[in-house]
Structure formats: structure tokens, C-alpha cells
Amino acid sequence: MSGLTPLIALGQAAAPASRTPLVVICLYMCLLFALGLISSRLFRGSSKDFFVASQSIGPFMLLMSVFGTTMTAFALVGSTGKAFSLGIGTYGLMASSSGLIHAACFFLVGIRMWSFGKKYGYVTQIQFFRDRFESKGVGYLMFPILVGLIIPYLLVGLMGAGKYIFGVTVGMFPGTFAAGAIPEWLSGLVICVVVLFYVFFGGVRSAAWANTFQTIVFMIMGLVGFYVIADALGGPAAASEKALANAPEKLSREGLMTPAHFMSYMLVPLSVGMFPHLFQHWLTARSAKSFRLTVIAHPICIMIVWVPCILIGIWAAGLYEAKELVVPPPNGDPNPNAVLSAMVKTFMNSSPLLIGLFSAGVLAAIMSSLDSQFVCIGSMFTNDFVVPLKGEVSDRQKVWLGRGFIVLIVLITYAISIFKPQNVFNLGVWCFSGFSALFPIAFAAVYWKRVTKAGVIASVIATAVTWSLFIYDALGREVGEQWFGVKEHGEYLIAGVMPVTFICLASVVALVGVSLATRPPSRDTIDKFFPANG
Template sequence: MSLTLQLGIIVGYLLLALAVGLVAYRLTDRTAEDFYLASRTFGTIVLLFTTFATLLSAFTFFAGPNIAYQQGPEWILVMGLMDGLIFAILWYVIGYKQWLLGRAYGYVTLGEMLGDRFASRRLRGLVAGVSLLWLFPYVMLQQVGAGTALQALTDGAVPYAVGAGLITAFMILYVVIAGMRGIAWTDTLQGVFMLITTWVALLWVLAAVGGPTAATSTLADTDATATFLSLGSAYYTPQWMLSTAITIGFGVAMFPQVNQRFFAAGSKTVFKRSFALWPILCVLLFVPSFMLGVWARGLEVTIPAGDNVLPAVLAEYTPIWFAALVIAGAMAAMMSSSDSMLLSGSSYFTRDLYRPFIDQQLAARREDMLARVGVVIFATAAFAASLWNPATLFELGDAAFSGFAQLALPVLVALYWRRTTRAGITAGIAVSQAFYLSSLFLAVVPAAYLGWTSGIVGMGLGLVVTVVVSLLTSPAADERRAIYFDGLSAD
């Protein structure tokens, strides 16, 4: 019963998404800019929820509550600081400036924006290459997750390879048809859906156990969780909380599918409204979702090994149809995050690698075509890798946020400091990436420094190298030093 219901809901959801995609397709101009950015037309709700859903969907439902279940509710503070504040401030500092520049000069990707300013094809290729290095394994992890979830859901009736393959095929179909506009619309539906179901789930569980006070008091009764409520622990040290919040907060802003949304806003007003609503939206989703994870621990909900906490809580306290609805929605959300990543990955590949290095004369119409081919190649390659699931890729995907965070400070310096030189930013990006990659794979480079992670140390290194090398070198003659500063205005 539950299986049929869950599969039915998932299939129903996919059909709904496909219908949305078809409507979006009918509205689409056949240009790469429309395919990637919906021609920069998003309104407040769509921009807010598409960023929100892309960023937080699967994580908020699965990994987040799992961490809260294991380690305590401090995770809400880390996520609130990281997404609600640090990312919101970057939304203005990086995002708004990028949006203005994108509108003025027609940029579609981060690499394009930097390559133009520093008159450097290599820098453009480097930024795209680094981004794809982290994005590819991250997409692969999503496919691994989806394949595993389908296999578990159907008790092995749908084997892993078939499940992951079906999902990949659907994602390709959907992205190729719908483009950014369709993806953003389904994201919006999903974001609203997640917010509502999380609160319904919370109220349902609390009603069943007799309110928050009763639920929280169960935590104090168990030895393992007796210290859950006091702020801080051996796991949640100040250094760890700050390192995590800062690296992930900055990393998110450089994640291609999030960074590209900075270019897609329709107007200044859209930016302003989304900015002001962001912290509230984050807290509205994080508190119920992660507290469910925490309370599950106190209520001694048993979690089968390798399973997620939230589905188990729902199964215990809410009707089966509701649990199925939430799980199906969460799985769909996982796919929609991957959709956005595929689209951005393809745009980085076609615009920053294929066009500048292989075919500079690419016509707009052909680029639109190539963008869709790029989606197919990217998704298929990630699927192939997910079948093989090599340890190196797994580790890269797991560290993707910190990897992207290494890009953030050199980019910020370039955006706000005229003296930045081509050599400076290139060295800053190359050195911090090299350092962070070595800390992952080479035993001689430690992963922690007095409790601070190598991710945050690498960010500092990238900042210092960018500034020092910029001071030591003079700008190349063809750099366009003024374009990030002069005549920038929204009107």
C-alpha cells in the first residue's frame, strides 16, 4: 500500500513537473540566454523560492535532521548563520553587483564576467574548470542518492542502476525541454510545498506527543541526550561552527546553479524584497525541520541503519499518505536541485570552455542547441560515474561546498578592488584550490588548524595571495579595469 502510494505520488509529481516544463517551453525564445537565465525576468517569489529550493531542498529534509538527531539542535544556529545571514549578505555584495554587470554586459556565467574584466580566456577557463571539478561529483552524489532511495523504497524491485538511470533520463528530458524558466517554476511549487508540509509535520508530531515542552523534556531523561540542550559540545566547538558556517555560506554563493541565479532577477525591486525576506524564510524552514530531528532522538524513534531520520519520524506519528507525500516531495526536490546543476554545468561548459577554446564563431541558435547537448553529456557522464562510484569522486562531491568557497574571496576582491590584476586573481584561485585539494588527498597537508578547517584556511590563503600578487604585478594592457566600477546603476 505504502509503496504503491509513494510511487504513485512520485510519478504524479514528475508528470506535473513535465507539464510545467512544457508550458515553459512554449514561452521560451530559442536563445542560450533564455535557456540559461529565462532572459533575466524572474519576479520576487520565483527568485526567492527557486534559490531556496535549489539550495536547501534535499539537505533540509535528509542530511540536516540527521545531523540534529546525532549531535543536537545547535545545527540550526550554524545553518541560520550560514544561509540566513552570510549568504544573504553575499546576495547583496556579490549577487547585486553581478546582476548589474550581467545586465550591462550580457554575462551568463561567473567565468565570463571575470574573463571579460581581466581580458583572459585562461582565467575564464580556469573558473569554469574549477567549478565543474566540484560540480560534477556533486551531481553524481545526487544520482547515487536518488538511485539508492528508489532501491530502498521498492525493496530492491527497482535495482540501483535502473533507478539512477531512470531518474537521469527524466532529468535530461526535463532540463532540455524546460530550461531555466521551467526549473524555476517547479522549484517555486516545491519550495512552497516544503515549507507547508514541514510545518504540518511539526504540528502533527507535537500534537501526538503533547507539545514542545513534553517533547523537549524527553531529551533530558536520556543520558546520551542530557547535554543536547546546552549550547556547544565536543562536536559543536566555536571554531567548527564558524568554519562550517563561513565556508558553506561563501561556497553556496559560488555554486554555479546559485551564482547563476544572481543574473536571472527581473529587477532591482526583486533583489531587495528577496534579500529582506531571506533570514525569515530560512528560520521558518530550519527550526521545524531540525527540531523534528532532535525530538526524534528524545522520543527514541528507531532509525534503521543508513536511513534518514525524518521519514522515520513521519512514519511513526503521521498517517501513511502524509509521510508518503513528504518523502515523494523531498525526492523530487533532490532531483530538481540536480536539474539546476545540470543546466548550470552545461552553461559553464558551452560558454566558458567550448566557445572560447573550440569554436569562437558559434552562432546564437547553435549555442542554444549545444547547451542542450551539454546537458545530455553532463548528465550521462555523471550517471556513468555514479555506477562506478569511485572514492575520489565521492570525496570531491562531499567537499564541494568548501571547494567552491575557495573561489569566493578572489572574486570578491576583483569585484571591489581596482588594483586586482589578472596575475593576482589567477594565482589566488590556483593556489587556494591547490591547497584545499591537497588537504583532501595528501596526508602531508593537514585538514585542521587549531580547530579551524582547511576550507577556511584555504579561503584566507586565496585572499592573501590575490592581494599580494596584485600588488607585486602591474595590470596587463588589455585589462578592462574600470568596467566593474564605472557607470553601474540599476536604472
């Protein structure tokens, strides 16, 4: 709270800041309500339509919904903050590697998963795994693990939105809220309600529509915002020169990361191959050809969003060192999550309308991930937990069960978001690390005939144990008393590399070792998933 003191003083002492940005944000939310209503009219009432949009999504909407789903607070708020702390290397850590790895996951795994979904009628990832590994138990084991990993991902979105809105609304309501800013709990609540509204009525079809619209909004507004900030700084060359003069280390990687650390980050984007919400988007594709545009354009879309964010982050570092930018300090150090909002607030100040539009773009990026994750969670609960346990469930009941569980998980996530603030980028990386370590299971499922149920169970357990152990060591123990790793430049590293390296290693060793030591799957299963012509 001490870090808020200067802001509180500012919010109470100064005249109220213009509320135009907030009005624009509210109008944007109303637009989403309207979009939700329109897309829900297209809802056909069946569970297949609610969960996979009756496999009717074409190439452009697939690209927009897949890209929008993978870009969240992590990409905008997180990347700017990380570039502020760790410099330009942030782009190589996550963005350029994702251009290669994400597209590889879509091409090598996504198309095959889509083909099985199309052929055998799967709606969720776990349905596929249960059949492929001949075990209902695998489904029951994976369900809590996947839901448990999605919750931090949802938290990334809610917390990123809360921090951002707090930053841009400072001084708007002096005397009403601390620092005169919209509190994080209120932003989170509004976002949850809006996203829940359109997802509740239209399912994944509404999510795909909203994602397409919101992805276009955040890409355009991101570029406009970048142009305006650069212009206010005297042009991109002047801004970069200032960064070079005041924070030269942020323009290279020397001293901020090592090649081993950098290389180990390449494992993190593997997570998209195992994201259940992305699997669900794959299944919405009308045909395999719909994937073509996504595979090719995804690296370019990432570049369009991330390069401006990284530049804004290093410019902010230069300005901060030159004492021309105030970034709220939570514990003595500047808060990386607040860097983007500080830059927007400082350098778009002449146009509150533009601040509002840019902020709508940031929220669009965040909400375009939340909606898919909400639908996915409802889908998993219904199809992977209730249906296998209960047996006969009507189509209508499936839709309502899905909706009910979505509401429950949103409530839980919202409650956690209020009480557990963390660095958005780091929390995202922990969540992705867990999914990355499970990726070998997805890969083996479509390429390795010899993988067995026991191997998969061993791999899931190895992932869960190592992930829990490392996250406890990193976040639950004091610096200097950690068992495995050390904190360097704000990152928890083990033997100089990201923990994901060891979590993946444990997962692969368990998967391969136990599979080879146990009985191979039946001939029927092999024939089903490895057709001679496929």
C-alpha cells in the same frame, strides 16, 4: 552490505508495505513532466532565453528559484542527519549563518554581478571574469574547476534522494529488491530523467518555474510532515522532553563542537557568492529591484525549512537512545542519511498518503537544485569553452551544445553516484568549501580595482591544491594516519577548525600577494567595471 541485512530480512519476511507513497511520488513526477511541457512552450528559442530566461524573472520567482536552488538534500536529509549526530548546533553551523552570509552575498555581490550581466550581456560567471581580468586563460582555468566542484554538489542531491527513497520504500517489493526497497540507482535514474526532461526543453525558464513550484511544495510539506511527526510523538514538548532525557547532549553544543569549530563554519556559506548556477539565476532577474524580496526573505525561508529538520533530528537521537527508533547502521553506527526516512516511516505510518506527499516534498527540494545545476553546466560548456575556442557559433547551435553537455554531465554524475556513497552533509560541506575559497575572487572582482589576472590564477591554483590535499587527507587516508587533521564527531578538523579556513586563507594570500606584485589591469577595464556613477 552487512548493515542492510536486518532490512533485507524485514523486507522479505513481512507482508508488502503499502505502495501508496510510491504512487504519490510517481504522480508528482508526472506533474513535473506536465509543468516541463507547459514551461517549455514559453521557450523563445534563443540561447539568451535558454540560459538566462531573457532576464524576465520577477521578485517572487527569483526568491523561490534562488532559495530552492540553495536548498537541496543537504538541507533536508543532511541537516536532520547532522542534528541527529551533532545536535542543535547544526542550525548555527549552516542555517543562521547562511541567513546572514547568503543575503550579504546577494546584496553586496549579486546585484553588482547582475548589473554587469545586464550592461554587457553576460550569460555566465566566467564570461564576466574573462572580461574583468582581461584573460581568456582565466576562463579556461576556471571552467574545469567549477564543473569539478558542481559534480559533488549534484552527487549530494542524487545520493540524498536515493537514500531517502530507499528508506521510505522498505518492504514495498519483498523478493524483488534488497530489503524490498527501491534501490538507490533506480531513484537516481528516475530523478535524472525527470529533471533532464524539463531542463532540456525549456532551459533556465523551466528550471525557474519548476523551482518555484517545488519550493512551495517542499516548504508546505515540510511543515505538514513536522506537525504529523510531532503529533505522533505526543506533541513537540513531549518529543523534546524525551530527547532531553535520553540524549541531553544533543540539546546544547558542549562536547559536540568547540567555539572555534563553530566559528570556522561561517566561511562555508560564502560559497553562494561563487556558485555558477546561482550567478545564472541572478542574471535572470528582470531588474535589480527583483533582488529586494530575496535579500530580506531568504533568512526566514531558511528558518522555516531548517528548524523543523533540526528538531526532528534531535528527537530522533532521543528515540534512538531510548531504543524506540531503528536507524539502519552501515558500519556499526547509525546512518545519518537514513534518519529522516526512518522518522517518516515510523511516525507517519498511519497515513501512507501523507508519507507520499512528504516524500514528494523532499524530492522537490532535491530536484529544485539539480535543475539549476544542470542548466548552468550546459551554459558554461557552451559559452565558456566551445564559443571562445570555436569563435562563431549560431544561436541554435548554442542551445543544442548546452543540451548535449547537460546530458553528458548527468550521465557522469549518475555513474559516480552509484559507486561512491558518502555522508551527504559532509560531501556538501567539502563542495561548499571549494566554492567559498573562490569567493574572494568574486568579491575582489567587483570591489578591488587592483586585483590582477595573475592574482586570480594564483588564487585558483592555491584553492585547488589545498582543497585536493585536504580532501585526500580526510577521505583517502585511514583515521590516525592523516597528515593535517583529525576526525572529531564525524568531522575532519585541522587545528580544531574546518579545513575551509585554511583553504580560504591560501586563496586570499595568493590573490592579494600576487595581485600586488603584478601589473594592475588597464585603465579601460577599470573604467568599464568601476563606472564613476556606479
